[in-house]
Amino acid sequence: MDRFTIEDLTAARTKAAAVLENPDIFHLMVCSGTGCHATGSLPVVEALRQEVAQRDLGDKVRVVETGCNGFCAAGPIMVVHPGDIFYQKLKVEDVPVIIEEHILKGKPVEKYFYKDPVSKKKIPSQDDIPFFAHQMPRALRNKGLIDPESIDDYIGRDGYRATAKALQEMSADEIIEEVKTSGLRGRGGAGFPAGMKWQFAKASPGETKFVLCNADEGDPGAFMDRSILEADPHAVLEGMIIAAKAINARQGYVYARTEYPLAIRRLGIAIEQAHERGLIGDDIMGTGFNFHVEIYQGAGAFVCGEETALMRSIEGRRGMPRPRPPFPAHKGLWEKPTILNNVETLANVPQIILNGGDWYASVGTETSKGTKVFALSGDVNNIGLLEVPMGTSLRKMIYDIGGGIPKKRKFKAVQLGGPSGGCVPEEYLDTPVDYEEIAKVGAIMGSGGAIVMDENTCMVDMARFFMDFIQDESCGKCTPCREGTRRQLELLKKICDGKGEPQDLNELESLSDVIKETALCGLGQTGPNPVLSTLRYFRHEYEAHIHEQRCPAKRCVALLKFEVNEELCTRCGMCARACPVDAVEWEKKQLARIDKEKCIECLTCYDKCKFNAID
Numbered sequence: 039m040d041r042f043t044i045e046d047l048t049a050a051r052t053k054a055a056a057v058l059e060n061p062d063i064f065h066l067m068v069c070s071g072t073g074c075h076a077t078g079s080l081p082v083v084e085a086l087r088q089e090v091a092q093r094d095l096g097d098k099v100r101v102v103e104t105g106c107n108g109f110c111a112a113g114p115i116m117v118v119h120p121g122d123i124f125y126q127k128l129k130v131e132d133v134p135v136i137i138e139e140h141i142l143k144g145k146p147v148e149k150y151f152y153k154d155p156v157s158k159k160k161i162p163s164q165d166d167i168p169f170f171a172h173q174m175p176r177a178l179r180n181k182g183l184i185d186p187e188s189i190d191d192y193i194g195r196d197g198y199r200a201t202a203k204a205l206q207e208m209s210a211d212e213i214i215e216e217v218k219t220s221g222l223r224g225r226g227g228a229g230f231p232a233g234m235k236w237q238f239a240k241a242s243p244g245e246t247k248f249v250l251c252n253a254d255e256g257d258p259g260a261f262m263d264r265s266i267l268e269a270d271p272h273a274v275l276e277g278m279i280i281a282a283k284a285i286n287a288r289q290g291y292v293y294a295r296t297e298y299p300l301a302i303r304r305l306g307i308a309i310e311q312a313h314e315r316g317l318i319g320d321d322i323m324g325t326g327f328n329f330h331v332e333i334y335q336g337a338g339a340f341v342c343g344e345e346t347a348l349m350r351s352i353e354g355r356r357g358m359p360r361p362r363p364p365f366p367a368h369k370g371l372w373e374k375p376t377i378l379n380n381v382e383t384l385a386n387v388p389q390i391i392l393n394g395g396d397w398y399a400s401v402g403t404e405t406s407k408g409t410k411v412f413a414l415s416g417d418v419n420n421i422g423l424l425e426v427p428m429g430t431s432l433r434k435m436i437y438d439i440g441g442g443i444p445k446k447r448k449f450k451a452v453q454l455g456g457p458s459g460g461c462v463p464e465e466y467l468d469t470p471v472d473y474e475e476i477a478k479v480g481a482i483m484g485s486g487g488a489i490v491m492d493e494n495t496c497m498v499d500m501a502r503f504f505m506d507f508i509q510d511e512s513c514g515k516c517t518p519c520r521e522g523t524r525r526q527l528e529l530l531k532k533i534c535d536g537k538g539e540p541q542d543l544n545e546l547e548s549l550s551d552v553i554k555e556t557a558l559c560g561l562g563q564t565g566p567n568p569v570l571s572t573l574r575y576f577r578h579e580y581e582a583h584i585h586e587q588r589c590p591a592k593r594c595v596a597l598l599k600f601e602v603n604e605e606l607c608t609r610c611g612m613c614a615r616a617c618p619v620d621a622v623e624w625e626k627k628q629l630a631r632i633d634k635e636k637c638i639e640c641l642t643c644y645d646k647c648k649f650n651a652i653d
Contacts, residue, residue, distance in 0.1 A: 041316030043324045044202045047193070054194030057100075058184070061120050064099045064141055067182055069115040071106030071268045072300050073261075073422075078129070079114035085133040086116075099141060102191075105269020105304075107182040109169050110422040112152065117164050117182060124164035125150040155419065155441060169420050172439050174401065176409045177225075177385040178425045180270040186304050189311040192272040198317055200388035204280045205325040208391070210240055213284040217387065219395025221407030226252055226343075226380035227455065227484045228560065229406075229473040232387075235377055238367035239285040242375035247287040249278050249329075250371065250378040252348060253294035253301070256340040257456025258507060260487035262411045263381035265423050267294070267301035270385065271308035275331060277384030279318060280391055282329040285377060290331040293348050295338050305333060340457075340511035344559045345370075345378045347513065358513045359559035380485065382411050402428035406472030410486060414440050417447070417492035426471075433467040436490055447492040451575070455484025457504045457511075458564035460571030461497065480571040482564065494645075496593035497576040498583055502530035504568040512562065519562030522553040526569060535596040538584040547573065592652070595639045599653045602630045606651035613643040613652065 042050065058065070068074075068083050086101045107115045112126035116136075123146045125136065132150060139145045151160040152167050161167050175181065184191035192198070204213055218233030239247060251274060255263040267274060278290045294302050309331055312318045320328045334352050342348050342357040349371045351357035370376025386408065390398045399407040406428040412435065415421050419441030426435060432452060436442065443449050451461040454471075460481035462469065469475055473483050491500065509523045526549050529542045550566035557563045573580065582588045589597040602613075607629055614624035621636035622643060632643070632652075644652050 041314075042198075043316075044206055047198055047202055047323065050190070050193050051196065051199070054190040056194075058191065058194045062098075065119040066099060066101045067104050067117045067119065068102065069105075069107035069113055069182065070103035071265055073106060073110040073265075074113035074115060075300070077113040077127075081130050082114050082116070082128050082133065085130045086137075089133050089137045093137065093142075095137075095141065099137075102185045103187075104182045104184065105180075105186045106265035106423060108173075108178065108265075108423040109167075109420065111420050112422075115182075118146070121146070122163045122165055124152055124162065124167060126152050169422065169424070169439055169441070172434065173425050174409050174427050175425050176389055176398075177266060177273075177382050177411055178269070178423070179389065180273065181265070181423075182269070184270070186269050186271055187307050189272060189308070189315060189317075192270070196392065197272055197388075198276055200391040201276050201279050201317065202323060204283050204391050205322060205327050208283075210284050210286060213280060213391065214240065216395045217284070217390060220386075220390045220398035221395075221402070222383065222386055222390060222398065223406065223473065224379060225382035225386075225410065225485065227458065227482065229483060232379060232383055235367055235379075236281060236284045238365070239375045239377045242368050244375055246289075246372075246374045247285050248371045248374060248376040249282045249285070249287045249290040250348070250352075250376060251278055251290070251292040251384055252343065252345070252378055252380040253292055253298070254336050254343045254348060255295065255298075255381075255485060256338070256343050256511070257458075257485060257487045258504075259413060259415045259453075259489040260456060260485055261413045262423065262486045264298050264301050265413075266381050266385050266411070267298070267305050271301075271305045272312065273385045273388055274305070274381055275308055275312055275318065277379075277387035278331060279322070279329055280387050281377060281379065281384065283327060285375070287377075288328050288330065290329060291352055291371075292331065292333050293336055293342070293352060294333060296335045297338055302333060302335065309333070339513070340507075341513040341559070341561055344561050347559070348378065349376065356513075358515045359561075361558065382486070403470065403472045403475075405474055410471065410483070412486045412488045414488050414490065416452075416488075416490040417443055417495070418490040419444050428472045429470040431468050431470055432462060435471070435488065436467070440490065443490070443492050445492075447494065450491045450493050450495055451497065452491065453481075453489040453500070453504075453568070454487070455482035455564075455567070456487045457507050458482060458561060458567055459484045459487075460567045461491075461500070461575060462571075463575040480567070480574055482567070494591050494593070496534075496589055496591040497572040497579050498530065498589075499534055499591075499593050501568045501572045502527065502534055505530055505565075508561075508565040512565075516556075516558035516562060518553045518556040519558070519565060522549050522557075523562075523565055525549060526553075526566065530569070533580060533583045534589075534594045536583065536587050536594070538580070540584060542584070543573065543577070543580055592644050593641070595641070598639070598644075600632050600634060600637050600639060600643075601653045602632060603651045603653050604629060606649050608649055608651070610649075612646050612648070616642050616646040618642060
């Protein structure tokens with residue numbers, strides 16, 4: 039395949055855009071991210087292709103496997119262009135109907151439209167669905183609109199124009215200044231200004247420098263970086279090329295966790311395609327600039343999300359943090375000046391270079407510019423990926439976009455920032471989400487994981503879960519993290535088992551203070567955050583466990599009786615029908631009774647009872 043010059047890029051864009059924007063062709067954009075794969079999108083794609091072939095519609099219909107559409111709760115998803123018609127929860131047997139009615143007869147099939155839970159109206163257009171209507175896609179600008187395995191699709195959406203501009207028209211200082219003007223801060227969690235980091239690395243002496251992309255997304259409930267790589271890998275590569283020009287680097291690495299096979303495969307295809315076109319490698323687009331990119335697969339260690347541990351892992355050593363300074367911008371990978379940005383940060387860079395830093399900074403708050411991608415999961419109706427301007431309130435994210443709490447249950451808290459973050463209770467739902475405001479309520483922005491919890495969540499057990507994760511993933515290098523988190527986990531387990539003592543709460547707090555002040559790396563220093571935030575807002579639940587031997591949320595098995603409350607039982611039999619081991623004895627219109635010898639304490643009866651009748 040011919041290598042591109044900058045002049046060739048314009049012609050290629052015109053040609054590719056003509057295909058993407060052709061109104062005479064139906065573009066069937068089927069979500070083929072990991073989430074939709076799990077719900078059965080691949081058989082739907084195959085059925086569509088077979089149906090199109092059987093009806094000889096190849097010149098009129100284009101079936102495209104896109105990356106993550108974002109609305110994971112509605113998968114498998116297909117969006118039909120032109121018309122922006124959104125179909126949800128498709129099955130193989132739905133395919134012939136859609137082809138016959140919509141494609142051949144021009145009548146979109148209402149049966150598969152999204153139904154608004156409030157108005158009960160069917161909504162045909164994707165842009166009109168509340169989940170999408172309140173978003174502002176920038177890092178996710180290409181999601182659901184291109185084939186991530188086609189460089190032509192990416193080029194047709196202005197792909198690599200920013201690279202051409204940066205290499206041909208801008209100096210390194212001008213690139214850095216544009217990124218600084220944008221106010222872009224690291225989206226991996228720390229929020230350090232990207233342009234400043236690049237400036238430090240550029241100023242560091244040495245001919246050998248590196249650009250690293252952190253795709254080692256390890257927070258429970260987080261899937262932002264994975265989805266971007268699956269949907270738009272070329273945007274990340276383009277961001278790395280521009281960063282390399284800014285600091286004069288010749289080599290880049292994408293550190294991706296092995297648990298992301300689809301993202302790694304698509305990224306590998308993107309690197310190969312970009313290399314064939316001369317968009318990475320030697321003499322990029324005839325400009326004389328050289329930059330190569332390799333993928334390094336991590337083994338899934340959470341600590342390797344910390345920058346110095348990640349670099350040691352690439353070097354072939356055990357992934358453990360080292361003290362700083364020196365910072366990676368001065369001495370990083372193989373002791374050479376290095377910049378490390380996460381996937382989302384780099385995906386924003388091409389748009390900043392193309393449209394200008396002022397354009398990017400035109401949304402957001404005074405100190406937190408641009409947009410932020412969040413993975414919304416847990417006890418929320420619309421689980422999925424969303425991108426909103428910085429400063430958007432938690433309430434808008436959870437209720438307007440997320441659709442609120444299922445089963446008419448009450449909101450209790452949202453965990454922001456993963457194991458390093460904190461729980462935000464209902465009283466702070468109107469907090470604008472930016473780096474500073476979120477920190478004031480005891481959480482952190484983190485990489486963007488947002489786990490919603492309803493009234494049935496035990497906050498003591500939630501703290502135990504995150505501390506169990508931190509303890510398991512601690513590299514063990516420093517004593518405060520290795521031993522301190524272990525002791526905290528012991529105390530939390532003790533409280534959940536009904537053996538807690540009043541002094542345990544004081545010990546949890548004092549240990550948290552010591553770990554935060556003395557742990558070696560950011561992961562250890564922020565590890566106690568879930569404990570501190572739950573103690574801050576839900577101390578009464580800890581006290582109920584200790585003083586009353588009671589779990590208010592009825593989650594801690596050791597504190598449950600597994601008995602039916604006669605006053606609350608409506609004799610509906612739901613618990614009996616749901617029990618997996620037939621431990622609930624019930625006859626029609628009779629009071630249910632739990633046989634404790636058969637009961638395996640799985641909590642199914644608690645979850646199914648709508649009347650809180652299980653004690």
